[in-house]
Amino acid sequence: MIEERIKELTQQIVQRFKDSGYDVNAKEVEKRLKLLILEFKVPESEAKRTITNYLLKELDIPRESLITESELVKVADITKPNQWVSLKVKVVQLWDSNSPSISQVGLVGDETGTIKFVIWAKADKDPVEEGKCYLFKNVVTDSFAGRMQINVNKNSEISEIDEEITLPPREIEVVGALISIQQNSGLIRRCKTCNRVMSKGVCPIHGKVEGYDDLRIKGVIDDGENVYEVVLNEQNIKNLTGIGLKEAKEIAEEFLDRTAVLAELKKRLLGKYFKLVGDRGERYLIVKNIEFLRIDVKKEVEKLINSLEA
Ligand SMILES: [Zn+2]
Known part of the structure; x- marks a missing residue:
């Protein structure tokens, strides 16, 4: 069980560096995780932080070039601006955009509610389609005119998922x-x-x-x-x-x-x-x-x- 968890944590760390454009040695990460968690009984989150810091130093990567790791949340959990989050959503509507800096704008939702999304032209993403479900990874929450929204930038990822997401009645x-x-x-x-x-x-x-x-x-x-x-x-x-x-x-x-x-x-x-x-x-x-x-x-x-x- 714990072995599996360590593999999962290893994957998360490796993926985070990969998403930021860096390759790290998975074996090395796993070895260090085992040492910290099994030998020294360090809590998971601290072990992750310690190894991430070690890798940043080792590879001489400035901290700010590492994308913030985002938690998988539900739409209703989004209440604060400037948070990096990931969410699984269905594209409910695409709206007209009046700005050339915006590639797509519209509404996405999950079983907890709906939220406006903006995909910036600079993010350079494939367009999303109405009615399809996606994992929006590493998007930034924002508040505009008193309403929450999510922004897709070049550090974000959008991938279609084979899951049916049911929205509350609208x-x-x-x-x-x-x-x-x-x-x-x-x-x-x-x-x-x-x-x-x-x-x-x-x-x-x-x-x-x-x-x-x-x-x-x-x-x-x-x-x-x-x-x-x-x-x-x-x-x-x-x-x-x-x-x-x-x-x-x-x-x-x-x-x-x-x-x-x-x-x-x-x-x-x-x-x-x-x-x-x-x-x-x-x-x-x-x-x-x-x-x-x-x-x-x-x-x-x-x-x-x-x-x-x-
Ligand atoms: Zn046009």
Whole structure:
């Protein structure tokens, strides 16, 4: 048993140096671990530290070039910034990135919750895919605008894992009023390469490129207790208003102005009440189904009378 544990510890030390770009002799590490743990009864963590220090000195490696060893944690354990951690997660959503320094941004999660992740372009990693599970090794926790996130840098490793990770339910139902529609809603243009929203014919990553039209609404729903930032796609909008992409283009052509679509959508939807079901992301509620709230007046009056009589 202890022999196995020593092999495990040996592997951890060797791997840590390897991840930092140094090869160390596994036999030598194992021999020293045995000596410290079995002969001198030194606790595991101290034995590891002692050997790591010995190797740093022996190989003349500056301490800061050795990557910090990170513990395997759960999403819910992440509460402090600037910690090196590893975690097994599923990629829940990939988001649009507006910054060329970011390669990918989105949401990952495990059975304890979800967290935003950022993969820096400099990290030079293969892209991750939605719905797949990965081991994110040696990532750094960070806090941005009061929320925790994890950052993937060049010392991090991402490897796909053959495990199914089940997330807590994210679907919620909200009944409330649409109190705001953002300016970047309506008939928008997306980059053909990366699907990011373009501004004045320019993709934030690919510059001046050809795009394609899309229809969406970014807005705010207020249910009287909370506000939800929601994203409605073309299908949602078409179901509500009858205005799909084709109709939106016709409006834009008729008025010779793409923003006419936004004005029309605002006129029809702003201030109205809706019942919707969506997936809760870190920031946005991605709407799956949305309908106008129809209040059954007769039923409401009956309820009111009953409550007065009671
Ligand atoms: Zn692009």
